[in-house]
Amino acid sequence: MEKFAKAFPSKPLPSKTAKPWALAGVVGSGNLEVLLERGGRPSGTMECHVETSIPGYKASWLAALADFAHHYPAGGTKVTINDQGAPPVLVNLRLRQAYDHLTKGDK
Amino acid sequence: MKKPTSKKPSARAVLARLFGASAKGIAMEKSVLTGYATVGGAGVCVIGTCDGTYIDNAAALRLAAHVIDCVEHHPKTPIVMLVDSAGQEPNRVAEMLGLASYFGHLLSCLELARRKGHKLITVATGQAIGGAFICYGMFGDRIYALESASVGLMPIEAMSAVTKIPVPVLQKLSKTLPSLEFGAKPFALLGGVQEVWSAKDDVQAKLAKAIANSSTEDNRAELGKKRGGRKLALDVRKRVLASSLR
Amino acid sequence: MTSGPLFHEQTARQRIAALADTGSFAELLPPPERLTSPYLVQLGIPVSFDDGLVIGRAKIGGKKVYLAAQVGQFVGGAVGEIHGAKLTGLFKAAARDRVPCVLIIESGGVRLHEGSAGEIAIAETMRAIFECRAKKVPTIAVIATDIGAYGGMGILSTCCDFRVMTEHGRLGISGPIVIEKWMGKKAYDSSNRALVWKTSGGKTKYLLGDADALVHDGADAVRDAVAKLLGKSSPVSLKGVKERQKELEKRLKRFGDTADPDAVWKGMGVRNIEAASLASGPEFAALAKRGK
Secondary structure, three states: OEEEEEEEEOOEOOOOOOOOEEEEOOOOOOEEEEEEEEOOOOOOEEEEEEEEOOOOOHHHHHHHHHHHHHHOOOEOEEEEEEEEOOOHHHHHHHHHHHHHHHHHOOO | OOOOOOOOOOHHHHHHHHHHHHHHHEEEEOOEEEEEEEEOOEEEEEEEEOOEEEEOHHHHHHHHHHHHHHHHHOOOOOEEEEEEEEEEOOOHHHHHOOHHHHHHHHHHHHHHHHHOOOOEEEEEEEEEEHHHHHOOHHHOOEEEEEOOOEEEOOOHHHHHHHHOOOHHHHHHHHOOOHHHOOOHHHHHHOOOOOEEEOOOOOHHHHHHHHHHOOOOOOOHHHHHHHHOOOOOHHHHHHHHHHHOOO | OOOOOEHHHOOHHHHHHHHOOOOOOEEEOOHHHOOOOHHHHHHOOOOOOOOOEEEEEEEEOOEEEEEEEEOOOOHHHOEOHHHHHHHHHHHHHHHHHOOOEEEEEOEOOEOHHHOHHHHHHHHHHHHHHHHHHHOOOOEEEEEOOOOOEOHHHHHHHOOOOEEEEEOOOEEOOOOHHHHHHHHOOOOOOOOOHHHHHHHHEHHHHHHHOOOOEEEOOEHHHHHHHHHHHOOOOOOOOHHHHHHHHHHHHHHHHHHOOOOOHHHHHHHOOOOOHHHHHHOOHHHHHHHHHHOO
């Protein structure tokens, strides 16, 4: 297991979201879960915590998260990830799904 | 998964130790025990397994039939459940015919007995492993184990074989997580066994006391927390109960 | 045929959303509570925020229920200490509040990585299920995937009042791979999907009377079947267990020496095995009822 955390600059999250937290994905082989929570954090950064079963890919994780924080207004959120070897494309998809659930609801 | 070859007291010797001369009222057929005996001068119904046998559909039915007999003809007589079984029978025909349902039926019979005022006392006398323990023994009001009994999900070696986690890793962790350890004592730390009876104990007196002190309130999570072997279960359950009220 | 996604392809959370009335599900101990397994962490295995079990309050067809779904993808949906304590707590809440409890099972049984703690939790949950039944609070197990209900969870499912299955659902104790290892490939070839399915699948369980409903593999059909059972309960009675004893004795006598599942199907009144194999769940149930 490898564990790391970092905050990335991001534009503030819209003041109104559908819910206080959202979860996307499941922990299973080649998959991951992303928990996205709002509230109580500096509005200019997205705080990220990752735990992954495949060590050695910290740089690509940080790049993916930085990219997401850059493209989506996610400032003031906390992202927590439990990963069991998901490919990068799936990481990106889950982040977007969690963000959509948070901001627009489950539909 | 071999049956242990180490010298164990015979099934009859175990029965004599628990029930004295009254053990003659317990029939033993294909390693399934059914009968009536006395404990501290009072009558008890006995069901159980011996010789580390595998429990199959027929065995479950025989145990269930005896519980029904007790409920019908011996109202409120305590039921003592003895467990010495290595597990359920891994057999395709048994599965096809619904072994799980046979076990569910046995549990339903025991539940009926409990609701009708029969005390249910379990004594793990030999192997009390996996599905064989779940299908009747763990359903007792109070569960006891002889010190020599092999109680638990499975030995560390078997756990390692299935999970592919090396034996030394599991052994090291079991020092702080007794749930991973196999045996009557660690199982008692989890609250799964009320008390472990040693070779020196007067088990007839212990059994009489167990029947007298029995309660239908499931206390295993409380015990597990108090004894430190299962630290989370009770609190998580309480949180579910509290948050569901809101 | 109903439209919409196949139930067996959905995730636990999607299944819950599909069964519950829109917007009615309120999760208990949700992911932000981070109740993760201390065992898995120490073994270097990824944890999950819900420990593989989603539980909560909901409504189905306007009726209050407690609703739970196991996450089969997470350690095989297996029951560890936290997962098991959530399960026990939910059934205890159901008994206390006299609200029916619906459990979507997808589990191989006890989580081996957590040893005996999960085993005890399953036994505790069984006690809680029977608490519900004594109070005539319905308990319903839904078994709809090939991960199914196995091991202790297979036994637990038979403690509930009712079992709703789809043809994809499998119910048993020992899985095919375990039995093959034990008895040899000749006795049970676990790669023979047709045989596995006829041994533990929903159709055979329904025929024998171990599943109470056999429905199409879709959320609508599962929800309808569950909704129909919410008003019913089957408290344990002497009359009931005596009847069941006779039925199970008869089953064992008739089929105990039968290795061939088709013989069981025929014995239970299925005349055209091929047509019945191809039939969908509800079609099969109708055929079985009419003895075709």
